[in-house]
Amino acid sequence: MRVAFSLILLAIVGVGVVLSLSSIPFGSPPMDAGKYYIDSGRTDTGATNIVTSVVVGYRAFDTLGEVTVLFVAAIGLGAILTTGKKNESKKKEELEPASLVLSTGCRFLFPLILLFGAYVFIHGHLTPGGGFQGGAVIASAFLMVYLGCRKKRIRKSWARGTESISGLVFVVTGLTGLAVAGHYFLSNFLPEGTLNSLFSAGIIPIIYIAIGLKVGSELTGVIDNLIEESE
Amino acid sequence: MIALMLSAAISALFFKDLLSAVIASCLVSLLASIIFIVLQAPDVAMAEASIGAALITAVFVIAIRRTGRYEE
Numbered sequence: 001m002r003v004a005f006s007l008i009l010l011a012i013v014g015v016g017v018v019l020s021l022s023s024i025p026f027g028s029p030p031m032d033a034g035k036y037y038i039d040s041g042r043t044d045t046g047a048t049n050i051v052t053s054v055v056v057g058y059r060a061f062d063t064l065g066e067v068t069v070l071f072v073a074a075i076g077l078g079a080i081l082t083t084g085k086k087n088e089s090k091k092k093e094e095l096e097p098a099s100l101v102l103s104t105g106c107r108f109l110f111p112l113i114l115l116f117g118a119y120v121f122i123h124g125h126l127t128p129g130g131g132f133q134g135g136a137v138i139a140s141a142f143l144m145v146y147l148g149c150r151k152k153r154i155r156k157s158w159a160r161g162t163e164s165i166s167g168l169v170f171v172v173t174g175l176t177g178l179a180v181a182g183h184y185f186l187s188n189f190l191p192e193g194t195l196n197s198l199f200s201a202g203i204i205p206i207i208y209i210a211i212g213l214k215v216g217s218e219l220t221g222v223i224d225n226l227i228e229e230s231e
Numbered sequence: 232m233i234a235l236m237l238s239a240a241i242s243a244l245f246f247k248d249l250l251s252a253v254i255a256s257c258l259v260s261l262l263a264s265i266i267f268i269v270l271q272a273p274d275v276a277m278a279e280a281s282i283g284a285a286l287i288t289a290v291f292v293i294a295i296r297r298t299g300r301y302e303e
Contacts, residue, residue, distance in 0.1 A: 136286060
């Protein structure tokens with residue numbers, strides 16, 4: 001009875017979803033807002049990557065909110081995982097050291113992945129990718145080192161410092177835009193430069209570098225907390 | 232591609248070995264990122280590949296190491 005009822009309900013929901021989705025033509029968005037961004041994103045913000053011009057140009061304040069959500073999540077995780085820990089007796093089992101090939105490979109790949117992550121967020125306004133993606137790539141480089149070379153740990157004070165300083169850079173850039181250009185929070189106060197060069201698009205590269213460092217250090221802190229908890 | 236993704240997702244639901252289930256869900260993320268590239272959304276593809284396939288898998292594996300590997 002119950003199974004039949006749930007199957008009927010599932011069928012109804014499935015038919016509804018299929019019917020409503022099939023009435024939307026694939027690949028041609030019904031809204032006009034997207035067309036505006038595609039047409040005038042370059043001239044408005046100077047960034048060739050439209051996604052970046054939306055994320056850090058048109059809705060930069062929302063991005064600040066997103067970064068804050070991630071920050072609060074990382075802080076909360078750290079708070080939960082470190083409360084009961086101080087009381088526990090520290091029983092450190094000696095971990096089996098990783099093999100030479102694995103640890104050497106990790107040590108060799110680590111700077112390359114870091115470089116790629118930095119490339120992704122520094123060139124966020126020119127090529128696909130940006131602060132969040134670059135930060136995640138950097139965090140995955142640290143994850144690889146944590147898994148491959150067991151003993152290596154980051155210094156927590158450095159991660160926290162990077163996080164705080166890059167968050168400050170974001171907010172200070174926004175406030176400077178408010179003070180100098182005077183229209184709204186995070187308004188562009190630097191020259192837009194020539195299209196398609198590294199130093200273009202005004203404050204977008206600065207903000208994206210700050211976001212990249214912030215996201216990278218936050219996710220690295222999360223991984224650090226989890227791995228230390230699991231040992 | 233979508234059929235592969237669906238079969239990986241369904242097998243992730245039914246695996247009793249949680250480690251295999253996590254690897255299957257990692258496969259779902261990887262295939263999703265390939266689909267995003269095919270649909271010309273490289274930004275989302277990068278985010279999906281690095282967060283969905285690498286970091287989430289690592290978090291799940293750490294959680295499994297802390298708890299138990301097999302579902303009861």
